[in-house]
Amino acid sequence: MIHMIIAKGQKIDVTKGKNVQDIAIGLTWKTTHPSIDINASAFLLNAAGVCTRDEDMIFYNQQISQQHAVSHSGPAEGSREIIRITVAKIPADIEKIAFTLTIHEGETNGQSFSNVQDAVCRIYNPVSREDIAIFNFGEGLNKETAIVVGELYLHQGEWKFNAVSSGFEGGLAALVKNFGLEVSDEPQNEVAAATEVNPAPQPAPVPETPVKLIKLDLKKQESINIHKSEKVTATLEWATKKDLDLYCFYVTKDYNVGKIYYRNLGSSHSTPYIQLNGDALTHGKETIIIHRPEALRFVLFAAYSAVSNGIGSFKSMKVRAVVDNHQGQVITTPLHEKNSYAYWVAIAHIDFTGTNQMKVSHVEKYSGKNVEHSPLLYEDGSFKMDVGPVEFK
Known part of the structure; x- marks a missing residue:
């Protein structure tokens, strides 16, 4: 049984x-x-x-x-x-x-x-x-x-x-x-x-510190350092029939600022080496792949809910971002606050400026009531809501 x-x-x-x-x-x-x-x-x-x-x-x-x-x-x-x-x-x-x-x-x-x-x-x-x-x-x-x-x-x-x-x-x-x-x-x-163990006459090298396996849901405004790997995947997941869009705002090593989203899917072969695996068009999941984390300073993951979706909180849609470094460390940033009048929510922020680690932070910031202006990520890694261009879909 x-x-x-x-x-x-x-x-x-x-x-x-x-x-x-x-x-x-x-x-x-x-x-x-x-x-x-x-x-x-x-x-x-x-x-x-x-x-x-x-x-x-x-x-x-x-x-x-x-x-x-x-x-x-x-x-x-x-x-x-x-x-x-x-x-x-x-x-x-x-x-x-x-x-x-x-x-x-x-x-x-x-x-x-x-x-x-x-x-x-x-x-x-x-x-x-x-x-x-x-x-x-x-x-x-x-x-x-x-x-x-x-x-x-x-x-x-x-x-x-x-x-x-x-x-x-x-x-x-x-x-x-x-x-x-x-x-x-x-x-x-x-x-x-x-x-294989090295032959006895050879001095044993100092072993590298293994990557600790982590599966963690971040609390509100909580941060964690995880291993900076060769590839990072961020997935926007939700549990309603509404069409949400995943945006990845970025700052490169050279301080170039931009965004990857359904109108600019990015590429694995050219800067910023970030790629959106297509616009989902239906409910469920969208995925961003960061192919070269070493080429970035910061990224901000945000979700956009078009006006046609009507009102309703992102939390009630069970929206969350899942960050996976493909080294056994998976960090989820669920939403904790009910906000029924926001078209935008900034969910997770990653700081890649560390040598061997990257800092994943739960941010959960909402746009103003019925405001469609997007967030903006700045060169220093900070961001603001309601100051970017208006998005229509």
Whole structure:
């Protein structure tokens, strides 16, 4: 019997109040191309989210962890691949286990998770066969070749499951590096290269600080620093039939100021290297892709609701902006204030001026009552409402 269907970002109890000694993670999916080779892995992580030993990466070439706490197996019990965990055998220094899928040589073969459908994670008790939860984790994936499906993590002495569904580009090597293991430069088999330890005579390099996985809804006016990655995606999402438009106001490194919107879709090949994936025309979602964050200083994401939409608050439409750095860090800026007479709302601001980090801020500023003048973003990163050109649609 299925206990619950869980959604991305949801956290559930797995062991608390239950007599669960063994946990199974069953992963299944369908592909549009039969040649796609998808593999599951598990990373045993310490309190800092780091995999400190090569033997703590479990995959098809290394199927059993230390003390037999975690094991990997192929198709069984309706799943394509299964990761099993014996709770009592988890080493004392392990506080999190991340479950991942990667596409072998995805970049080389032009394959990604956009070719994957019906991706399901089943969390269950392998002894009683009782389901704990079902997580449909494939929604919203596109060019990624690796994905962190979810995490089993220790909280106040009990194990919980976090539904992550965050994608990476770069396949298994990107995941390995993210979790703190070394990646060999030798052109060997992908898995072998990802887990090779340098020969004993070579001094071990100082490991890079791994990117901490984050799935967070910002509170009003809250900010957070996340890793400045090679690509950033911002999605405007809403839950009504009204036609909203996503605007991305920008300031480049050279202090050029402009905007990307439905009349100027931008390009991945020319400055400012920002691209709108078309005007949605219907309700639901519009997406901005920032292809070169290093070419920017600031961006401001705003939503416009045409006069023809009539009155009604953006909050009631459940409008939100979702910023994803494709390194496992996803920041959502929901709206908290009810304002029924605004045609514009500035939702999220990103400061790219940091060396390795970018600052994502929840701003939530509304235009004046029935004012159609757009916001403006200035060279110093500040912005004002009601001072830009009037928009008509």
